[in-house]
Amino acid sequence: MDTTLQHAIEAAVTTLWGKETAITQIAPLTGDASSRSYARIHLHGNGPATTVVMMLAGSALPISSDELAVFQEPLKELPYINVHRFLQPLGVHVPETYYDGSKAGFLLLEDIGDLPLREAAQGQSVADIERLYRKAIDQLVLLQVEGSKRRTDACIAFQQAFDHRLFLWEFEHFIEWGLEKREGKALSAAEGKELRAMFDDIATRLDTAPRFLNHRDYHSWNLFVQDGEIRVIDFQDALLAPATYDLETLLNDRDTPVVITPTLEQSLVDYYHKTWHERGGATIDHAQLWEEYNLCLLQKASKVVGRFYYLELEKKKTGYSRYIPPTLATIRRVVARLPRYRRLQEIIATHFPE
Template identity: 30%
Template sequence: MPAPSGAHDVELYQWACHHAGAEPTRWQTVPGDAGMRRYHRLHFDTQTRVLMDARAEPGSCAPFAHVAALLRASGVRVPAVLAWESARGWMLLEDLGEQSYLDALRTESADPLIRAALDTLIRWQADSRPGVLPTYDRARLTAELALFPDWYVTHHLGRTLTPGQQKQWDDLACMLVEAALAQPRVFVHRDFMVRNLLVTRPGPGVIDFQDAVEGPVTYDVVSLLRD
């Protein structure tokens, strides 16, 4: 297929071709995550690669590579980083496939998939150690809980909490933060949900892990089972 248009995309395309050692026969834009990152699947004659374009948040490349190394050291299947340019936010990655757990659960039994995911999570948590990842501390937990009234209630629902409702929410949020801080602390993916797990063998492929932190032991389990 022809190279993409636009100065940035042309440079990105040329960079990817250089590091892949060939020009792709197909350039496919794939759904991304909730951040500002864009993803493309590059099809070659005998293989595929995933190209991450994080031009809006180039600082995510180094955390991605760091957490990928931690996960891989624990025996977790993650995309290999084949090339990256931190200043521009570009990464060329191994392609672990297109079938997510979210897709697979529509036709397959949940038990073996969820068990494999939990085994993977336990393996990574067992290797947890302090001082390696950012801390999921009180300030960060409080800020993220504030997204509920600020974004969901106000912007999504178009509603405003009454003073009484706001007080109820503040009390509940305080209780949730205290409960989270009281738990044992482990490595936390933060988005360990079925859309970020890929069907691979022997265990799931894990993606979108660059925002990992050290935090409450139940966080990822709840994300997997409830999100």
């Protein structure tokens, strides 16, 4: 941390909690795929025992993910701050924002601990895993149903949507990084044509699905367990998408299927369907929901393979390749549920032999 940033943080701490509160330690935290970095600040005095500083990348105002930069006018504040302002009154368990120092390159946030949902589920009984993930679904349905009911243009999440263009962008990400850049050669014309035809068909079907507010990255590493409750982070890319987009991410991302077996997955999809309607969500037929869920899952898993190779090869962020085999296994599993796209698995098998 450079001196200028540290002085700005010290000034923010004084503004918030008085001159009697001092920083006693700054400990870096391990981040995920984000370009942001984090540190835990230990305090002595009138403030909380700890706070987390989010250090923003670069000097310009971030516009969330590059592929979402579709706003008609330049943003006047961080997407994180904008979406946080919308989610908190809904009752979504987002961390408190103590201080907006975005002009100086940082935010001070509530410390929600070090226990991601995926780690909390490891080694637990099926009943305890289901209990934890039901709580995550409760938060998700709250965000989706209540959030969609309170739609407002003041929240940037309602200005962007998972549409045909964005679904295809993510499929192309898979082709570019998961296949061509990884192998160092272009796809054959025949394979490229077949893949893009199937991807266009999936994107078209998902583009016609009703859209609701979604977190966009609602996986088990963006959900923390604190005092038995689910805390939600990394929501700045929220947007409109099919209802089941976040659900399939929650139940399948990376190696989540290690703890969410197919039987438990089905039980949790059923719970989501029940909870969605109990909260007053728009009527969705269960068979329709299951089909949409699997289409979203196939699309997202394909994107994730490309994304993880992109992070490894282009961004030099190590550690993501270990999640590629379970993600490919997810693609094989979901294609078995969608026989219309069986040819996709045949093509992928030639590039990723088991």
